[in-house]
Amino acid sequence: MKRGRSLFFKILLHVFLPLLIGLFIYVFYRSNVWINRFLNWTFNEQLDTENYPVITRWMIYSGPDFCWAYSFASAIFILNHLYKFSSHRFVFIIVLLLTGASEIIQFFFTSHFTFSFPDLIFIVLACILSAILNKRI
Numbered sequence: 001m002k003r004g005r006s007l008f009f010k011i012l013l014h015v016f017l018p019l020l021i022g023l024f025i026y027v028f029y030r031s032n033v034w035i036n037r038f039l040n041w042t043f044n045e046q047l048d049t050e051n052y053p054v055i056t057r058w059m060i061y062s063g064p065d066f067c068w069a070y071s072f073a074s075a076i077f078i079l080n081h082l083y084k085f086s087s088h089r090f091v092f093i094i095v096l097l098l099t100g101a102s103e104i105i106q107f108f109f110t111s112h113f114t115f116s117f118p119d120l121i122f123i124v125l126a127c128i129l130s131a132i133l134n135k136r137i
Contacts, residue, residue, distance in 0.1 A: 007078075014074035014134060022067030029060045058118055066122040069099045073130035081134070092131045099123045 052060070073095045080091045103120045106113035 007082075010134075011075075011078060014078070014130070015071050018067040018071040018074070022064035022071070025060060025067070026064040030064075058122075062116070062118045062122040065103070065119045066126045069123040069126035070130050072099060073127045074134050077130060077134035088131070088135060092127070095131075096124065096127045099127055 050057075076091060076095050077088070080086065080088070085091065086094075100120065100123060103115065103123055107115040
C-alpha cells in the first residue's frame, strides 16, 4: 500500500503539478493566447511584458514549455520504471528527441506556432532535470 501511495504522490508532483503551473502561467501571464481567445477572456490583454526583466519574460514565455516538457518526460520515465521498456539512458534520448522535435517543428509552421531558441533550451533543461529526479523512483 505504501508503494502505491508513494507512486501516486510522485505522479502528482512530477506530472500533474507542472502541467497546472504551465497552464497557470500560460493563461494568466501571457496575453493573446489561443485559450483566452477561445474562452473570450480579456482580463490579461493589458499586460505589457516588454517592460518586465529578462528573467521574468523567460519564465512567462518559456516557462510553460519547460513545465510541459518536464511533465511529459517524468510521465515517460515513471512508465519506463514501472514497465521496463528500456534502459533509462535510451528512454532519456528518446524523450529528448521527441520534446526537441516538438519545438523544432514549430519553426516550419510559423503561421500557427512560434519557435524560439530559449524554448528549446528550456525543454532540454526540463528533460535533464526530469531524468535526474526520476532516475530512482
